[in-house]
Amino acid sequence: xxxxxxxxxxxxxxxxxxxxxxxxxxxxxxxxxxxxxxxxxxxxxxxxxxxxxxxxxxxxxxxxxxxxxxxxxxxxxxxxxxxxxxxxxxxxxxxxxxxxxxxxxxxxxxxxxxxxxxxxxxxxxxxxxxxxxxxxxxxx
Amino acid sequence: xxxxxxxxxxxxxxxxxxxxxxxxxxxxxxxxxxxxxxxxxxxxxxxxxxxxxxxxxxxxxxxxxxxxxxxxxxxxxxxxxxxxxxxxxxxxxxxxxxxxxxxxxxxxxxxxxxxxxxxxxxxxxxxxxxxxxxxx
Numbered sequence: 511x512x513x514x515x516x517x518x519x520x521x522x523x524x525x526x527x528x529x530x531x532x533x534x535x536x537x538x539x540x541x542x543x544x545x546x547x548x549x550x551x552x553x554x555x556x557x558x559x560x561x562x563x564x565x566x567x568x569x570x571x572x573x574x575x576x577x578x579x580x581x582x583x584x585x586x587x588x589x590x591x592x593x594x595x596x597x598x599x600x601x602x603x604x605x606x607x608x609x610x611x612x613x614x615x616x617x618x619x620x621x622x623x624x625x626x627x628x629x630x631x632x633x634x635x636x637x638x639x640x641x642x643x644x645x646x647x648x649x650x
Numbered sequence: 651x652x653x654x655x656x657x658x659x660x661x662x663x664x665x666x667x668x669x670x671x672x673x674x675x676x677x678x679x680x681x682x683x684x685x686x687x688x689x690x691x692x693x694x695x696x697x698x699x700x701x702x703x704x705x706x707x708x709x710x711x712x713x714x715x716x717x718x719x720x721x722x723x724x725x726x727x728x729x730x731x732x733x734x735x736x737x738x739x740x741x742x743x744x745x746x747x748x749x750x751x752x753x754x755x756x757x758x759x760x761x762x763x764x765x766x767x768x769x770x771x772x773x774x775x776x777x778x779x780x781x782x783x784x785x786x
Contacts, residue, residue: 606737
Protein backbone atom coordinates (compact mmCIF):
# COMPACT_ATOMS: atom_id res chain seq x y z
CA UNK A 511 0.00 0.00 0.00
CA UNK A 512 2.82 2.35 0.90
CA UNK A 513 4.32 1.92 -2.54
CA UNK A 514 1.20 3.02 -4.37
CA UNK A 515 1.27 6.42 -2.63
CA UNK A 516 5.02 7.05 -2.64
CA UNK A 517 5.56 7.22 -6.40
CA UNK A 518 2.70 9.73 -6.96
CA UNK A 519 4.08 11.75 -4.04
CA UNK A 520 7.64 11.77 -5.41
CA UNK A 521 6.40 12.49 -8.94
CA UNK A 522 4.32 15.40 -7.67
CA UNK A 523 7.28 16.83 -5.76
CA UNK A 524 9.39 16.71 -8.96
CA UNK A 525 6.62 18.45 -10.94
CA UNK A 526 6.39 21.13 -8.23
CA UNK A 527 10.17 21.52 -8.13
CA UNK A 528 10.35 21.91 -11.92
CA UNK A 529 7.59 24.54 -11.85
CA UNK A 530 9.41 26.51 -9.14
CA UNK A 531 12.73 26.24 -11.00
CA UNK A 532 11.24 27.47 -14.29
CA UNK A 533 9.77 30.50 -12.49
CA UNK A 534 13.01 31.12 -10.59
CA UNK A 535 15.35 30.86 -13.60
CA UNK A 536 13.24 32.07 -16.56
CA UNK A 537 10.29 33.80 -14.87
CA UNK A 538 7.91 31.55 -16.79
CA UNK A 539 4.88 29.51 -15.71
CA UNK A 540 5.23 25.76 -16.35
CA UNK A 541 1.85 25.43 -18.04
CA UNK A 542 2.26 22.69 -20.62
CA UNK A 543 -0.65 23.71 -22.86
CA UNK A 544 0.59 27.31 -22.96
CA UNK A 545 4.15 26.21 -23.71
CA UNK A 546 2.94 23.89 -26.50
CA UNK A 547 0.77 26.56 -28.08
CA UNK A 548 3.55 29.13 -27.85
CA UNK A 549 5.97 26.69 -29.48
CA UNK A 550 3.76 25.72 -32.44
CA UNK A 551 2.37 29.21 -33.05
CA UNK A 552 5.91 30.61 -33.37
CA UNK A 553 5.88 33.12 -30.53
CA UNK A 554 8.99 35.29 -30.24
CA UNK A 555 11.76 34.09 -27.88
CA UNK A 556 10.68 30.53 -28.51
CA UNK A 557 13.78 28.38 -28.00
CA UNK A 558 13.15 27.86 -24.27
CA UNK A 559 9.70 26.39 -25.08
CA UNK A 560 11.06 23.85 -27.55
CA UNK A 561 13.89 22.89 -25.19
CA UNK A 562 11.43 22.44 -22.31
CA UNK A 563 9.29 20.19 -24.54
CA UNK A 564 12.33 18.16 -25.62
CA UNK A 565 13.12 17.66 -21.92
CA UNK A 566 9.53 16.64 -21.25
CA UNK A 567 9.99 13.71 -23.65
CA UNK A 568 13.66 12.87 -23.00
CA UNK A 569 13.24 12.89 -19.19
CA UNK A 570 10.77 9.99 -19.08
CA UNK A 571 12.83 8.06 -21.66
CA UNK A 572 15.95 8.31 -19.44
CA UNK A 573 13.90 7.47 -16.34
CA UNK A 574 12.47 4.29 -17.83
CA UNK A 575 15.78 3.21 -19.38
CA UNK A 576 18.08 3.99 -16.43
CA UNK A 577 15.81 2.55 -13.75
CA UNK A 578 14.58 -0.35 -15.94
CA UNK A 579 11.00 0.65 -15.10
CA UNK A 580 8.63 -0.94 -17.62
CA UNK A 581 6.44 1.35 -19.73
CA UNK A 582 2.80 1.58 -18.63
CA UNK A 583 0.44 -0.77 -20.44
CA UNK A 584 -0.91 0.82 -23.62
CA UNK A 585 -4.51 2.00 -23.44
CA UNK A 586 -7.03 -0.72 -24.36
CA UNK A 587 -9.42 1.91 -25.77
CA UNK A 588 -10.16 2.19 -29.48
CA UNK A 589 -8.20 4.77 -31.51
CA UNK A 590 -11.21 7.05 -31.86
CA UNK A 591 -11.25 7.61 -28.09
CA UNK A 592 -7.75 9.07 -28.52
CA UNK A 593 -8.94 11.21 -31.44
CA UNK A 594 -12.01 12.59 -29.64
CA UNK A 595 -10.19 12.93 -26.31
CA UNK A 596 -7.28 14.77 -27.93
CA UNK A 597 -9.53 17.18 -29.85
CA UNK A 598 -11.53 18.05 -26.72
CA UNK A 599 -8.42 18.44 -24.56
CA UNK A 600 -6.70 20.72 -27.11
CA UNK A 601 -9.82 22.82 -27.73
CA UNK A 602 -10.62 23.09 -24.03
CA UNK A 603 -7.15 24.04 -22.78
CA UNK A 604 -6.79 26.75 -25.44
CA UNK A 605 -10.25 28.18 -24.70
CA UNK A 606 -9.76 27.93 -20.93
CA UNK A 607 -6.15 29.21 -21.00
CA UNK A 608 -4.58 26.27 -19.23
CA UNK A 609 -4.52 22.67 -18.12
CA UNK A 610 -3.60 20.55 -15.10
CA UNK A 611 -0.14 22.13 -14.86
CA UNK A 612 -0.83 25.80 -15.63
CA UNK A 613 -4.08 26.11 -13.66
CA UNK A 614 -3.77 23.17 -11.28
CA UNK A 615 -0.15 23.27 -10.14
CA UNK A 616 1.07 26.80 -10.92
CA UNK A 617 -2.15 28.84 -10.81
CA UNK A 618 -3.29 27.45 -7.48
CA UNK A 619 0.31 27.82 -6.26
CA UNK A 620 0.03 31.49 -7.20
CA UNK A 621 -3.31 31.77 -5.32
CA UNK A 622 -5.27 32.59 -8.49
CA UNK A 623 -9.06 32.27 -7.95
CA UNK A 624 -9.42 31.83 -11.71
CA UNK A 625 -7.15 28.80 -11.69
CA UNK A 626 -8.88 27.30 -8.66
CA UNK A 627 -12.25 27.58 -10.41
CA UNK A 628 -10.81 26.09 -13.63
CA UNK A 629 -9.25 23.18 -11.71
CA UNK A 630 -12.46 22.34 -9.85
CA UNK A 631 -14.34 22.55 -13.18
CA UNK A 632 -12.07 20.22 -15.17
CA UNK A 633 -11.80 17.73 -12.29
CA UNK A 634 -15.60 17.64 -12.00
CA UNK A 635 -15.97 17.29 -15.78
CA UNK A 636 -13.42 14.47 -15.89
CA UNK A 637 -15.11 12.59 -13.03
CA UNK A 638 -18.54 13.06 -14.63
CA UNK A 639 -17.28 11.86 -18.02
CA UNK A 640 -15.76 8.68 -16.59
CA UNK A 641 -18.99 8.06 -14.66
CA UNK A 642 -21.08 8.44 -17.82
CA UNK A 643 -18.82 6.28 -20.00
CA UNK A 644 -18.11 3.53 -17.46
CA UNK A 645 -21.36 3.33 -15.52
CA UNK A 646 -24.21 4.81 -17.59
CA UNK A 647 -23.26 3.84 -21.16
CA UNK A 648 -21.76 0.50 -20.17
CA UNK A 649 -23.99 -2.27 -21.43
CA UNK A 650 -25.88 -0.08 -23.92
CA UNK B 651 22.25 28.98 -19.62
CA UNK B 652 18.71 30.06 -20.48
CA UNK B 653 18.25 27.04 -22.76
CA UNK B 654 19.97 24.58 -20.41
CA UNK B 655 17.65 25.65 -17.57
CA UNK B 656 14.58 25.17 -19.80
CA UNK B 657 15.77 21.72 -20.93
CA UNK B 658 16.49 20.59 -17.37
CA UNK B 659 13.15 21.90 -16.07
CA UNK B 660 11.38 20.01 -18.86
CA UNK B 661 13.28 16.83 -18.01
CA UNK B 662 12.48 17.02 -14.29
CA UNK B 663 8.83 17.75 -15.12
CA UNK B 664 8.69 14.77 -17.50
CA UNK B 665 10.37 12.43 -15.00
CA UNK B 666 7.84 13.61 -12.41
CA UNK B 667 4.97 12.73 -14.76
CA UNK B 668 6.39 9.28 -15.53
CA UNK B 669 7.24 8.47 -11.88
CA UNK B 670 3.85 9.66 -10.63
CA UNK B 671 1.77 7.44 -12.91
CA UNK B 672 0.19 10.31 -14.86
CA UNK B 673 1.45 8.78 -18.14
CA UNK B 674 -0.60 5.63 -17.43
CA UNK B 675 -4.13 6.17 -18.80
CA UNK B 676 -5.52 3.27 -16.75
CA UNK B 677 -4.36 4.92 -13.50
CA UNK B 678 -5.71 8.33 -14.52
CA UNK B 679 -9.12 6.93 -15.46
CA UNK B 680 -9.12 4.89 -12.24
CA UNK B 681 -8.46 8.09 -10.31
CA UNK B 682 -11.35 9.89 -12.03
CA UNK B 683 -13.67 6.91 -11.45
CA UNK B 684 -14.75 7.95 -7.93
CA UNK B 685 -18.17 6.28 -8.36
CA UNK B 686 -16.59 2.96 -9.33
CA UNK B 687 -13.48 1.26 -7.96
CA UNK B 688 -11.72 4.51 -7.12
CA UNK B 689 -7.91 4.50 -7.15
CA UNK B 690 -7.05 7.60 -5.12
CA UNK B 691 -3.23 7.48 -5.56
CA UNK B 692 -2.97 10.24 -8.14
CA UNK B 693 -4.50 12.77 -5.74
CA UNK B 694 -1.04 12.80 -4.17
CA UNK B 695 0.50 14.06 -7.44
CA UNK B 696 -1.30 17.38 -7.61
CA UNK B 697 -1.38 17.49 -3.81
CA UNK B 698 2.36 17.38 -3.36
CA UNK B 699 3.09 19.51 -6.44
CA UNK B 700 0.77 22.26 -5.17
CA UNK B 701 2.34 22.11 -1.68
CA UNK B 702 5.70 22.89 -3.29
CA UNK B 703 4.44 25.73 -5.52
CA UNK B 704 2.25 27.29 -2.81
CA UNK B 705 5.25 27.75 -0.53
CA UNK B 706 8.08 28.34 -2.99
CA UNK B 707 6.27 30.70 -5.42
CA UNK B 708 5.97 33.22 -2.52
CA UNK B 709 9.74 33.39 -2.16
CA UNK B 710 10.50 33.36 -5.90
CA UNK B 711 8.03 36.16 -6.67
CA UNK B 712 9.48 38.37 -3.94
CA UNK B 713 12.63 38.67 -6.05
CA UNK B 714 12.95 41.67 -8.39
CA UNK B 715 13.45 39.44 -11.40
CA UNK B 716 14.19 35.82 -12.39
CA UNK B 717 17.82 34.72 -12.33
CA UNK B 718 18.26 34.42 -16.11
CA UNK B 719 15.75 36.82 -17.67
CA UNK B 720 14.41 40.34 -17.35
CA UNK B 721 11.04 39.77 -15.71
CA UNK B 722 8.32 37.39 -14.57
CA UNK B 723 5.71 36.58 -17.24
CA UNK B 724 2.45 35.84 -15.43
CA UNK B 725 -1.11 35.71 -16.72
CA UNK B 726 -2.81 38.99 -15.94
CA UNK B 727 -6.23 37.48 -16.48
CA UNK B 728 -8.63 37.57 -13.56
CA UNK B 729 -12.06 37.17 -15.17
CA UNK B 730 -14.16 34.17 -14.18
CA UNK B 731 -15.92 34.15 -17.54
CA UNK B 732 -17.64 31.72 -19.87
CA UNK B 733 -14.48 31.02 -21.83
CA UNK B 734 -12.66 29.86 -18.71
CA UNK B 735 -15.53 27.69 -17.49
CA UNK B 736 -16.50 26.16 -20.83
CA UNK B 737 -12.83 25.62 -21.77
CA UNK B 738 -12.08 23.89 -18.47
CA UNK B 739 -15.23 21.76 -18.79
CA UNK B 740 -14.42 20.70 -22.38
CA UNK B 741 -10.84 19.91 -21.36
CA UNK B 742 -12.10 17.82 -18.43
CA UNK B 743 -14.43 15.84 -20.70
CA UNK B 744 -11.54 15.05 -23.07
CA UNK B 745 -9.36 14.06 -20.12
CA UNK B 746 -12.06 11.66 -18.94
CA UNK B 747 -12.54 10.19 -22.43
CA UNK B 748 -8.96 8.97 -22.88
CA UNK B 749 -7.01 9.65 -19.67
CA UNK B 750 -4.36 12.10 -20.86
CA UNK B 751 -3.95 15.79 -20.13
CA UNK B 752 -1.42 17.68 -22.31
CA UNK B 753 1.83 17.04 -20.37
CA UNK B 754 1.46 13.29 -19.89
CA UNK B 755 0.34 12.88 -23.52
CA UNK B 756 3.59 14.46 -24.74
CA UNK B 757 5.74 12.50 -22.28
CA UNK B 758 3.98 9.28 -23.28
CA UNK B 759 5.13 9.76 -26.89
CA UNK B 760 8.31 7.88 -25.90
CA UNK B 761 6.21 4.74 -25.35
CA UNK B 762 5.71 4.71 -29.15
CA UNK B 763 2.02 3.84 -29.09
CA UNK B 764 0.27 5.02 -32.26
CA UNK B 765 -2.84 6.07 -30.30
CA UNK B 766 -0.75 8.53 -28.31
CA UNK B 767 0.38 10.10 -31.59
CA UNK B 768 -3.28 10.35 -32.67
CA UNK B 769 -4.11 12.00 -29.33
CA UNK B 770 -1.30 14.56 -29.59
CA UNK B 771 -2.04 15.48 -33.22
CA UNK B 772 -5.76 15.82 -32.40
CA UNK B 773 -4.84 17.98 -29.40
CA UNK B 774 -2.84 20.37 -31.60
CA UNK B 775 -5.74 20.53 -34.08
CA UNK B 776 -8.12 21.25 -31.19
CA UNK B 777 -5.90 24.11 -30.01
CA UNK B 778 -5.79 25.59 -33.51
CA UNK B 779 -9.58 25.36 -33.82
CA UNK B 780 -10.11 27.13 -30.49
CA UNK B 781 -7.59 29.77 -31.51
CA UNK B 782 -9.38 30.38 -34.80
CA UNK B 783 -12.73 30.65 -33.03
CA UNK B 784 -11.31 33.04 -30.49
CA UNK B 785 -9.87 35.39 -33.06
CA UNK B 786 -13.06 35.83 -35.12
